[in-house]
Amino acid sequence: MSFGLIQLMEKSQVAQVSSRVQHLLQPFSPHLEASFSAWKDPFDPIHNTNGYINFAVAENKLSVDLLLEKLKHCRDIPGSVLxxxxxxxxxxxxxxxxxxxxxxxxxxxxxxxxxxxxxxxxxxxxxxxxxxxxxxxxxxxxxxxxxxxxxxxxxxxxxxxxxxxxxxxxxxxxxxxxxxxxxxxxxxxxxxxxxxxxxxxxxxxxxxxxxxxxxxxxxxxxxxxxxxxxxxxxxxxxxxxxxxxxxxxxxxxxxxxxxxxxxxxxxxxxxxxxxxxxxxxxxxxxxxxxxxxxxxxxxxxxxxxxxxxxxDSEFVQSFIRENTNRLYETYRVHCDCLDKMGIPYVPSEAGFFIWMDCNKYMSSRTFENERAIWQSLFEKAKVVVTPGEVCQSTQPGWFRCCFSAASPEAAKVAWNRVEQVMSSLSVSKNDPESTRM
Ligand SMILES: Cc1ncc(COP(=O)(O)O)c(C=O)c1O
The missing domain is CATH 3.40.640.10 (Type I PLP-dependent aspartate aminotransferase-like (Major domain))
Structure with a gap:
């Protein structure tokens, strides 16, 4: 191969993207990759009972039906919209x-x-x-x-x-x-x-x-x-x-x-x-x-x-009322499951999330242990949550659960799976550090 050709190849390899986007050339973090793979094999109470239940993506699936129905009547576009x-x-x-x-x-x-x-x-x-x-x-x-x-x-x-x-x-x-x-x-x-x-x-x-x-x-x-x-x-x-x-x-x-x-x-x-x-x-x-x-x-x-x-201000008002009722009911289902399992959490009043403390499953409070728990939940329970480490939690062991991302029925299945997987892991605690709430 001639020297000129090698030089050309090296140049084309170097100059593939601008310096402005160099910092974006990193792989997705494991928890994002996990969400993507969970999307490909989602839980369904009839057709895929062994699928993933994904509480890591901040979405509200609880009231989609109300909006789909409404949107059916909102898409008769005039030409000017084009x-x-x-x-x-x-x-x-x-x-x-x-x-x-x-x-x-x-x-x-x-x-x-x-x-x-x-x-x-x-x-x-x-x-x-x-x-x-x-x-x-x-x-x-x-x-x-x-x-x-x-x-x-x-x-x-x-x-x-x-x-x-x-x-x-x-x-x-x-x-x-x-x-x-x-x-x-x-x-x-x-x-x-x-x-x-x-x-x-x-x-x-x-x-x-x-x-x-x-x-x-x-x-x-x-x-x-x-x-x-x-x-x-x-x-x-x-x-x-x-x-x-x-x-x-x-x-x-x-x-x-x-x-x-x-x-x-x-x-x-x-x-x-x-x-x-x-x-x-x-x-x-x-x-x-x-x-x-x-x-x-x-x-x-x-x-x-x-x-x-x-x-349609009446629709908006009734949608907000119904949606917040559904959020509350689903939140309560999660809280009941967490209470039964003895997992503490920060009480929530709004939004889609529960910030919960899985220290009881950790031999000591380290981010390494937090990652191991997250891995077990993902691989064994097929339940995806967001590890606190990626939210820059100051304390290891906390996870974010987006409770609105799945139905209350799926929530019960998920926490059941988590309990089974977690009880099979023997935890010997050597760190009696109490939860900071
Ligand atoms: C606090 C907050 N801000 C912004 C966003 C991004 O929202 P959007 O999808 O409208 O870009 C999210 C999505 O999770 C969020 O939670």
Whole structure:
């Protein structure tokens, strides 16, 4: 082979992808691979009783039937839907979303000009990080967190997640934890420009109170930080004694430094339709966002159907009521099973998750043992959960269970399998460390 040809081959091997995406060239983590293989062999109570039961993907399968029925009457598209429209989302779509936010989140008027539609909440976060922050800027992210946030922060905007370790009860962070992290960053020279909050919280299932949100906003303002609040589970508050408190209802104006994110993926069980929302009052961000959704807009067909869904306010109200009832009932089924098995968990009031402590199956609290448990659950019980390690849990042994991803009947089968597999593993405890709740 000639020298020239070798040189050419080497060049073509080196130059396959740009430097911008080099950091994405890593394999999926084992727990994501596990979810993909579980999808290929799903549990069915009649046709595949030995299939996988997947509680690792944040989806709500409990109310899909209600939406499928409704969508049957919402897809009679006119020809205009096939053409270009406002890249932020069509006017009727943004007006309906503004109306939804006014009624269920902000409890005050919402300007449809501040609404930007794009392909999901992940996309909304990516757009905001790109518009608000420079490459390398830090985003404070309280742990344990939704693992996808890392990708949303780093993937394209090339910002840096700065993990805040919680010291409060039930893994809740306190302002002192934010202070501590921020001063560490000041000392190390890491610039920090934003705080990302998730309420209702994935994975802990709590809703921030009004007072907590007020204190957090004062804190971010004192420190000159942007605040991004992801309220993607805002209509999925299922506890009878809890209420959603949106950042939009706490602040009369969001101002230039507070930005709201929501999506149809969770509260309307439509993660496949890819429809997310940004609401911002920052005029420069509004101007920048007039152009960017061109790259990641919601299809005209989907906008048309969702406009029709939202314009039926009676349907929306009864759907939210029925969906939250189903979430509550399914949550209770899981709690009963966990109680019987003696697995402690953080009580949840909203969203799709139970944060549970499997320390009783571990000889000692290590991430190595946590991985071994996860492996047994996946391979032997064919039950998939998310290991706390990927949510950056500060304590090994915790797992996230997305209880809305399967029916209550499947839940009973799953916990039965888990109990059988786990009781066959003999655990000799040498670490009496108590659970921190
Ligand atoms: C807190 C949170 N934000 C954003 C997303 C991504 O949502 P979407 O599918 O709308 O991009 C998820 C998905 O699990 C989530 O849990």
């Amino acid at each position: 053409g270009y429209d406002d890249m932020r989302g069509s006017e009727p779509f943004r007006k309906q979303i503004a109306n939804l936010l006014e009624t269920y989140f902000f409890h005050r008027s919402v300007d449809a000009d501040g609404i930007f539609c794009c392909a999901g909440a992940g996309c909304a976060l990516d757009l905001l990080f790109n518009c608000l922050l420079e490459e390398g800027d830090g985003v404070l992210l309280p742990a344990p967190y939704y693992p996808g946030f890392i990708h949303d922060i780093e993937g394209r905007a090339r910002c840096k997640p700065v993990i805040v370790e919680p010291t409060g009860n039930h893994f809740r962070f306190q302002l002192a934890d934010l202070d501590k992290k921020l001063s560490e960053c000041h000392q190390s020279g890491q610039p920090v420009k934003a705080l990302l909050l998730c309420s209702p919280n994935n994975p802990l299932g709590f809703v921030f109170s009004r007072e907590e949100l007020e204190n957090i906003v004062s804190w971010t303002r004192q420190n000159g930080l942007q605040l991004i609040v992801d309220e993607i589970y805002g209509l999925s508050v299922f506890s009878k004694s809890s209420k959603m408190v949106s950042i939009g209802s706490v602040l009369e104006h969001l101002g230039n430094d507070v930005h709201f994110v929501w999506s149809f993926s969770k509260d309307f069980c439509m993660s496949g339709l890819r429809a997310g929302v940004i609401y911002s009052e920052n005029m420069e961000i509004r101007n920048a966002l007039r152009f960017l959704p061109y790259f990641c807009g919601v299809s005209g067909d989907t906008q048309f159907a969702l406009t029709k869904v939202l314009s």
